[in-house]
Amino acid sequence: MKNVIVYVEHRRGETRKVTFEMATEARTLADALGGQAHAVIVGPGATTLAEQVKTYPLNGVYVNDDPDLDTYLLDPAVDYVEAAARAIGPSLILIPNTLSGRDLAGRLAARLGAGIGADVTEFKIENGTVACVSPKMGGALITTCAIKPAEYGIATVRPNAFAAAAGGAGATMQTLEKPSGKPYAAVIEEDVEEGSGELALEEAPVVVAGGRGLGGPEPFDTLLKPLAHALGGAVGASRAAADAGWVPYSLQIGQTGKTVTPNLYIAVGISGAIQHKVGMRSSGAIVAINKDAAAAIAEFSDLLVVGDAFKIVPELTRLVEAAKA
Numbered sequence: 568m569k570n571v572i573v574y575v576e577h578r579r580g581e582t583r584k585v586t587f588e589m590a591t592e593a594r595t596l597a598d599a600l601g602g603q604a605h606a607v608i609v610g611p612g613a614t615t616l617a618e619q620v621k622t623y624p625l626n627g628v629y630v631n632d633d634p635d636l637d638t639y640l641l642d643p644a645v646d647y648v649e650a651a652a653r654a655i656g657p658s659l660i661l662i663p664n665t666l667s668g669r670d671l672a673g674r675l676a677a678r679l680g681a682g683i684g685a686d687v688t689e690f691k692i693e694n695g696t697v698a699c700v701s702p703k704m705g706g707a708l709i710t711t712c713a714i715k716p717a718e719y720g721i722a723t724v725r726p727n728a729f730a731a732a733a734g735g736a737g738a739t740m741q742t743l744e745k746p747s748g749k750p751y752a753a754v755i756e757e758d759v760e761e762g763s764g765e766l767a768l769e770e771a772p773v774v775v776a777g778g779r780g781l782g783g784p785e786p787f788d789t790l791l792k793p794l795a796h797a798l799g800g801a802v803g804a805s806r807a808a809a810d811a812g813w814v815p816y817s818l819q820i821g822q823t824g825k826t827v828t829p830n831l832y833i834a835v836g837i838s839g840a841i842q843h844k845v846g847m848r849s850s851g852a853i854v855a856i857n858k859d860a861a862a863a864i865a866e867f868s869d870l871l872v873v874g875d876a877f878k879i880v881p882e883l884t885r886l887v888e889a890a891k892a
């Protein structure tokens with residue numbers, strides 16, 4: 568395993584910050600392994616996006632604007648990444664630790680007979696062996712797993728875990744040949760866009776999350792959204808709020824929801840159940856606003872503000888807006 572390949576997840580040419588985090592880390596890893604760093608971008612918009620990805624320190628960017636990526640579910644992407652990996656040779660393949668990224672990584676691992684590290688937040692390389700560091704059980708346990716020496720290794724990379732730093736290495740752009748065709752079984756029949764225009768929860772630098780203490784759906788719009796927007800962040804929720812139908816499940820944070828690692832997590836009217844804690848405890852600073860000083864969240868918050876969210880949050884938003892002005 569000498570080279571590093573970054574799989575660029577995107578939607579019609581729009582990607583997320585994790586792409587640039589992986590492109591930056593790929594350079595460091597490739598240098599340590601004595602190989603090259605490449606990116607693979609496939610699907611409509613790939614060539615346009617490649618111009619942006621090329622500003623990161625990669626040696627090559629492999630592209631194909633194949634419309635099949637919009638038509639079929641994942642299989643064409645797996646074929647393309649496999650083809651790129653076989654063309655580039657023994658490599659560590661970095662894939663974002665997102666829902667479809669994890670799906671793709673598993674299939675690719677089976678195709679390439681590769682070991683896999685999941686939800687990686689740090690890499691260690693010793694004597695050419697790649698070890699993946701991943702927090703488990705919401706950060707209560709940190710595991711370090713070496714990928715078995717083999718031609719290929721795969722790591723799904725946690726968003727926000729690595730810094731992104733542009734700086735070109737003069738990446739060349741090459742068209743990736745369409746892998747010759749078997750029919751694909753699963754077709755995308757409908758594409759539903761949720762929360763378009765909002766910052767992705769997993770990548771937001773600030774998350775303002777609400778719980779049952781908000782009492783209904785309206786405060787998510789009238790109370791939390793203005794604070795999140797003022798801080799340049801995104802709104803999240805506890806499962807109690809999602810189960811009550813106040814917000815979509817895509818906003819749920821915790822064991823059965825999303826894992827977030829923002830620099831600042833503000834929990835509003837959330838008690839801090841263990842199932843919620845495992846999805847946010849790796850956040851930078853944790854601030855809780857709760858009317859109960861004895862709420863469990865007090866134990867793992869950096870700051871607990873005791874009081875009524877309906878009085879505190881508007882005032883906090885006003886102060887943030889004033890400070891920004």
Ligand SMILES: Cc1cc2nc3c(=O)[nH]c(=O)nc-3n(C[C@H](O)[C@H](O)[C@H](O)COP(=O)(O)OP(=O)(O)OC[C@H]3O[C@@H](n4cnc5c(N)ncnc54)[C@H](O)[C@@H]3O)c2cc1C
Binds near residue numbers: 804806824840
């Ligand atoms: C298998 C399983 C998986 C689960 N997965 C998840 C998960 O992924 N994510 C998750 O979040 N939960 C999950 N849960 C549920 C979890 O156990 C809790 O029930 C849930 O997190 C509670 O949500 P909450 O904190 O919003 O509500 P509550 O526990 O009811 O807390 C509400 C809080 O709001 C405070 N409050 C009330 N009014 C105000 C006010 N005006 N101002 C300020 N504070 C106020 C209260 O003091 C209280 O602390 C799971 C449970 C199980 C069994």
